[in-house]
Amino acid sequence: MSSNATAAFEGVEQDGLNMPVIDFLAFRTGDPVQRKATATQISDAFKNSGFLYLKNHGIPREQVQTAFNQSAKLFARPQTQKDELAWTTPRANRGYVASGREKVTQSDDPEEIAKLRASNPDLKESIEIGREGVEGMPNQWPDRFDEDGVEFTKFMKNFFLTCKDLHVNVMRAIAMGMDLEEDFFDGYTDGGDNNLRLLHYPAVKKSIFKENPNQVRAGEHSDYGSITLLFQDNIGGLEVKSPKGTWVRATPIPDTVVINAGDLLSRWSNDIIKSTNHRVIQPPPKAGEMDDADDPDATFSARYSIAYFCNPNFDKLIEALPGTFESEAAKKYRAINSGDYIEMRLTATY
Numbered sequence: 001m002s003s004n005a006t007a008a009f010e011g012v013e014q015d016g017l018n019m020p021v022i023d024f025l026a027f028r029t030g031d032p033v034q035r036k037a038t039a040t041q042i043s044d045a046f047k048n049s050g051f052l053y054l055k056n057h058g059i060p061r062e063q064v065q066t067a068f069n070q071s072a073k074l075f076a077r078p079q080t081q082k083d084e085l086a087w088t089t090p091r092a093n094r095g096y097v098a099s100g101r102e103k104v105t106q107s108d109d110p111e112e113i114a115k116l117r118a119s120n121p122d123l124k125e126s127i128e129i130g131r132e133g134v135e136g137m138p139n140q141w142p143d144r145f146d147e148d149g150v151e152f153t154k155f156m157k158n159f160f161l162t163c164k165d166l167h168v169n170v171m172r173a174i175a176m177g178m179d180l181e182e183d184f185f186d187g188y189t190d191g192g193d194n195n196l197r198l199l200h201y202p203a204v205k206k207s208i209f210k211e212n213p214n215q216v217r218a219g220e221h222s223d224y225g226s227i228t229l230l231f232q233d234n235i236g237g238l239e240v241k242s243p244k245g246t247w248v249r250a251t252p253i254p255d256t257v258v259i260n261a262g263d264l265l266s267r268w269s270n271d272i273i274k275s276t277n278h279r280v281i282q283p284p285p286k287a288g289e290m291d292d293a294d295d296p297d298a299t300f301s302a303r304y305s306i307a308y309f310c311n312p313n314f315d316k317l318i319e320a321l322p323g324t325f326e327s328e329a330a331k332k333y334r335a336i337n338s339g340d341y342i343e344m345r346l347t348a349t350y
């Protein structure tokens with residue numbers, strides 16, 4: 001990476017899609033001018049591509065590494081144990097989702113979704129973790145199994161709150177960048193109606209992708225909520241759709257978290273902020289790797305990622321943000337309750 005002070009662009013730039021690396025340190029610790037400059041970079045990226053990489057985000061590297069280790073250990077448990085933790089309903093959205101159950105898609109036609117699900121299921125499994133203490137919606141913790149399960153539970157409860165803090169902070173930056181009061185979103189983020197999703201894309205035969213060109217690890221979709229914090233390992237495969245309709249690799253950049261805007265934030269901003277489609281396919285070949293796709297035993301490595309889906313408090317009404325419309329008539333969407341909106345979107349995919 002160039003250290004040239006003139007135009008050192010860090011990040012991904014291809015086919016009109018810009019995913020910059022933004023240094024959050026200045027927002028966290030800088031003076032008002034530095035904070036405002038960083039906030040503007042962040043809101044500009046959300047308006048421009050809807051995707052950015054955040055560095056110096058404040059979550060210690062060791063904590064992220066432990067999250068990945070704990071996740072891998074959980075997915076390595078016997079299937080019968082994982083099934084005991086099964087996901088139940090869209091409203092609760094907590095628990096274990098086996099491979100092939102969720103089919104993320106843009107469609108809301110049940111028949112079309114069923115057809116898609118049958119033809120090329122997403123090759124992944126996940127654990128969904130919600131806010132603790134919600135009446136009637138317990139998280140499905142593995143602490144009932146053994147000491148490792150107790151450790152996982154303790155760690156993830158805390159990691160959920162760590163991610164919540166980053167959510168609050170990034171929304172403050174967005175507020176400042178959009179010339180709102182810095183604390184504008186605080187009353188929307190303090191509840192923590194968010195969803196921590198641990199993802200495992202198991203190792204898979206390369207031949208599966210060769211035989212079915214439409215095979216994906218996670219199908220094309222946009223996220224539903226306000227923003228998503230995405231931690232990825234070094235395997236790769238996440239792609240983001242460019243304005244030209246091409247797929248651009250969101251190559252893993254160590255020690256950064258990918259942050260993207262979701263549909264509800266886009267709607268909230270009267271479409272000024274973009275919620276951009278993305279998907280996960282097989283990892284790109286590594287430099288010097290030979291093409292062994294014809295070897296019937298060749299496999300792509302497993303991939304792990306951790307997504308933290310942020311939502312406005314579920315009891316909040318979401319309507320066009322101040323400054324995003326010129327007149328009442330220019331508001332593109334009717335006001336909608338945050339929890340109802342998210343539940344509606346989840347109901348369409350499971």
Ligand SMILES: O=C(O)CCC(=O)C(=O)O
Nearest residue numbers: 199218232238280305307
């Ligand atoms: O695994 C990834 O990199 C992305 C996952 C994703 O986009 C999602 O779960 O919504």
Ligand SMILES: [Fe+2]
Nearest residue numbers: 221222223278
């Ligand atoms: Fe996503």
